[in-house]
Amino acid sequence: MKLIHLTDLHLVPPGELLWGLDPFARLDAALRDIEAHHADADCCIMTGDLSERGEVAAYRLLQDRLQQFPVRTHVMLGNHDNRENFLSVFGGADASGHVQKTLVKDGMHLLLLDTLKGPPSSAGLYDAPRRAWLSAELDKARGAPVYLFMHHPPFDIGHALMDLIKLDDAEAFAALLKGHDVRHIFFGHAHRTISGVWNGIGFSSLPGVNHQLPLVGASVQTVYSDEPPMYAAVTLTPGMTIVHSDAFLHRKPALMPEEAERGDWF
Numbered sequence: 712m713k714l715i716h717l718t719d720l721h722l723v724p725p726g727e728l729l730w731g732l733d734p735f736a737r738l739d740a741a742l743r744d745i746e747a748h749h750a751d752a753d754c755c756i757m758t759g760d761l762s763e764r765g766e767v768a769a770y771r772l773l774q775d776r777l778q779q780f781p782v783r784t785h786v787m788l789g790n791h792d793n794r795e796n797f798l799s800v801f802g803g804a805d806a807s808g809h810v811q812k813t814l815v816k817d818g819m820h821l822l823l824l825d826t827l828k829g830p831p832s833s834a835g836l837y838d839a840p841r842r843a844w845l846s847a848e849l850d851k852a853r854g855a856p857v858y859l860f861m862h863h864p865p866f867d868i869g870h871a872l873m874d875l876i877k878l879d880d881a882e883a884f885a886a887l888l889k890g891h892d893v894r895h896i897f898f899g900h901a902h903r904t905i906s907g908v909w910n911g912i913g914f915s916s917l918p919g920v921n922h923q924l925p926l927v928g929a930s931v932q933t934v935y936s937d938e939p940p941m942y943a944a945v946t947l948t949p950g951m952t953i954v955h956s957d958a959f960l961h962r963k964p965a966l967m968p969e970e971a972e973r974g975d976w977f
């Protein structure tokens with residue numbers, strides 16, 4: 712299957728900028744690019760921080776935009792979101808009131824988790840009711856390949872600021888996954904491209920749609936940075952996971968003749 716991973720939109724009401732950037736214009740640019748080049752994707756998954764301040768107006772705008780978007784899109788919560796306001800627009804709570812669901816395609820199980828803890832904390836939480844849901848969904852997979860989507864990483868990523876606000880009770884979360892064929896964790900929150908392996912499970916994250924987090928805090932004068940936003944085009948088969956990050960806003964022709972390098976040299 713093919714899916715698009717997009718994260719950390721940080722939408723604000725129309726007409727407002729966030730850190731000097733226009734998150735809604737950037738989202739539109741991303742959706743137009745995906746529509747032009749990846750309309751064959753089975754789905755798009757947005758791993759949280761859909762809004763900057765959790766306003767209903769931001770969620771309504773996102774919903775309006777997605778109604779015109781041809782790729783079926785699943786929206787998730789991050790620490791900047793407000794669950795009540797989200798549910799008033801999108802609905803979709805599970806039995807314990809959290810925004811979680813499972814997608815099954817070609818024998819692969821995609822589990823979308825709700826790690827929102829709530830203010831004043833920016834960290835993530837995966838408490839007993841959520842763990843019960845995940846445990847049941849992992850059992851339902853019966854050994855089939857599982858892919859997790861979550862806003863907060865359940866481990867340190869080697870970033871001083873981010874490691875303070877990862878998922879709480881990470882050990883309990885890790886214990887839950889043991890004995891299941893979890894292949895990959897797609898997360899947001901980090902506002903950076905990161906990939907690696909944790910406990911034998913592959914993982915990847917992406918820059919946000921609006922602002923980014925510098926790898927080295929002192930490398931710019933501000934906490935956040937203006938680096939290229941990206942989405943990821945992901946191909947999943949039971950045998951392989953491929954994640955292509957694409958800097959849609961900064962893709963321009965190179966300074967070269969259009970016919971150059973088009974021979975049969977490859």
Ligand SMILES: [Fe+2]
Nearest residue numbers: 719760900919
């Ligand atoms: Fe974020």
